[in-house]
Amino acid sequence: MPWPNAGHTVAVIEEGRHWRPAQFQRSNPWALRNLYQDQGARAAMGTGGFLPVNGGKGVGGSTLINSAISFKTPASVLKGWRENSGFNPKGDFERLLDEVWSTVGVIVNPEPIQGRNNTIFKQGAEALGLKGGWLERGAPGCTGCGACQIGCPSGGKNSVDRTFLAKALHTNRVGVYADCRVEDLPHDGARVSSATGRLMEPNAQAPAGGFEVKAKRFVLSGGPIGSPRLLKRAGLAPNEHVGQHLHFHPAAGVFGAFDEDILHWKGVSQGYYVDAWDEGYLLETSTVTPDLHYVGLGLPFGPELNAVMADLRKTASAGAMVHDEDTVGVVNANSISLEFGDGDRRRMLAGLRRCAEVYFAAGARYVVSSVAGAGVMRDMAQVNAQLHEDVSFSRITAISSHPMGTCRTGDDPAESVVDPSGLVWGTDNLHVADASVFPSSLGVNPQITVMACGLMIGAEAAARV
Numbered sequence: 001m002p003w004p005n006a007g008h009t010v011a012v013i014e015e016g017r018h019w020r021p022a023q024f025q026r027s028n029p030w031a032l033r034n035l036y037q038d039q040g041a042r043a044a045m046g047t048g049g050f051l052p053v054n055g056g057k058g059v060g061g062s063t064l065i066n067s068a069i070s071f072k073t074p075a076s077v078l079k080g081w082r083e084n085s086g087f088n089p090k091g092d093f094e095r096l097l098d099e100v101w102s103t104v105g106v107i108v109n110p111e112p113i114q115g116r117n118n119t120i121f122k123q124g125a126e127a128l129g130l131k132g133g134w135l136e137r138g139a140p141g142c143t144g145c146g147a148c149q150i151g152c153p154s155g156g157k158n159s160v161d162r163t164f165l166a167k168a169l170h171t172n173r174v175g176v177y178a179d180c181r182v183e184d185l186p187h188d189g190a191r192v193s194s195a196t197g198r199l200m201e202p203n204a205q206a207p208a209g210g211f212e213v214k215a216k217r218f219v220l221s222g223g224p225i226g227s228p229r230l231l232k233r234a235g236l237a238p239n240e241h242v243g244q245h246l247h248f249h250p251a252a253g254v255f256g257a258f259d260e261d262i263l264h265w266k267g268v269s270q271g272y273y274v275d276a277w278d279e280g281y282l283l284e285t286s287t288v289t290p291d292l293h294y295v296g297l298g299l300p301f302g303p304e305l306n307a308v309m310a311d312l313r314k315t316a317s318a319g320a321m322v323h324d325e326d327t328v329g330v331v332n333a334n335s336i337s338l339e340f341g342d343g344d345r346r347r348m349l350a351g352l353r354r355c356a357e358v359y360f361a362a363g364a365r366y367v368v369s370s371v372a373g374a375g376v377m378r379d380m381a382q383v384n385a386q387l388h389e390d391v392s393f394s395r396i397t398a399i400s401s402h403p404m405g406t407c408r409t410g411d412d413p414a415e416s417v418v419d420p421s422g423l424v425w426g427t428d429n430l431h432v433a434d435a436s437v438f439p440s441s442l443g444v445n446p447q448i449t450v451m452a453c454g455l456m457i458g459a460e461a462a463a464r465v
């Protein structure tokens, strides 16, 4: 095909579309079809359960569908990465985090748009004296419509296409080629010569021709599932670590029913958190649309489920996100395998119990959870009996939105996939820059760390052109 190159120095190639906020349709089925990897059906399977692994598709990647929650890399994690993996040899990662923070425009959204789902959780957490606070978010123009995860229709969220990429496009030295799926990276063993793939017909997302992009240097940012798959497919995996060490931040939900209207789908989608990082989890409020709420409840079809759904307006929603330590995942060519760790399972149940406690402290009449068979729980005695630490993983409807670690960084070529500059070991001109280069699980929502990795590795790649 004739390539529409107008002298750009960088071509950004993305399999999904390049959207404008006004095109987002505030509909789950539409978003799953158009903005989610595998139309929302991507999942890891293994030890007695399965775990949906959400990811975005489109220019901006998962930031198109994320909640914009912003945390800097925890200092203890960064210290471990530096000491054990040679991460950030120039020692400027903190400065890069600051640069990301200001570019993304991270703020706390004002209380009037937070919505009752967030303020009632705050009320319960404060009554218990728990450490926590408003979630800082890269959504300075948020209107509190609750639609972050199906595409921000107001443009109030600063997804990457609206920040770093918009700045790059202004230089006129960058071209974005959407609807282009990279399928191979032809090479001579060490040096990649081009990226080849298929053009996707934008509406059907069906193959509609081929392309080849020749360049001096390549940066792979297909995300922690896409990047290792492409490395393996192209025959560029330096060792067996490619696709291994997948961390998830698994999360599951608890819902509290109150005497007042909560309308948890209105307001900031995720606005308040409880910091139990030292115990291995964070609690974060969450917004889900009624259809997703219905499938997330661990209740059998029948009168009890119907009664809980009838309380929907008065129901608040939050969840526990685990800093996974003993869960192991592997990205294979067509599947993702999972061995859910016993410690992580216990930490998740501890988080769910704590979440229930927060709701009771705020005056909840009852709580339900995404643990199958736990039923309606009217006090902490019932919660402790139902969400006890022996509940099996197969009973927990958990999800993951933060895959990471599948092309981990290190200074030992036998133990890692990329060197500290993001260069794939054994190659001359192929870097990886996305959440797959994390040397370990992060423990907090990752977008700020991912973007800072992008700045760090992008600078390394640019310096070598």
Ligand SMILES: Cc1cc2nc3c(=O)[nH]c(=O)nc-3n(C[C@H](O)[C@H](O)[C@H](O)COP(=O)(O)OP(=O)(O)OC[C@H]3O[C@@H](n4cnc5c(N)ncnc54)[C@H](O)[C@@H]3O)c2cc1C
Residues within 6 Å of the ligand: 013, 014, 015, 016, 054, 055, 056, 057, 058, 059, 060, 061, 062, 063, 065, 066, 067, 068, 069, 070, 071, 149, 180, 181, 182, 183, 221, 222, 223, 224, 226, 227, 230, 401, 402, 403, 433, 434, 435, 436, 444, 445, 446, 447, 448, 450
């Ligand atoms: C529902 C959801 C909510 C989240 N909420 C938050 C939050 O509030 N705060 C936070 O910090 N983090 C959040 N995250 C996580 C955060 O968005 C991700 O960790 C981050 O965006 C990962 O960046 P990445 O570059 O690794 O991959 P991605 O952002 O997933 O980007 C990968 C891109 O590569 C494209 N791609 C893959 N393979 C190919 C190929 N072969 N050819 C062409 N293109 C390809 C994909 O289509 C995708 O657009 C959330 C994620 C999800 C899914």
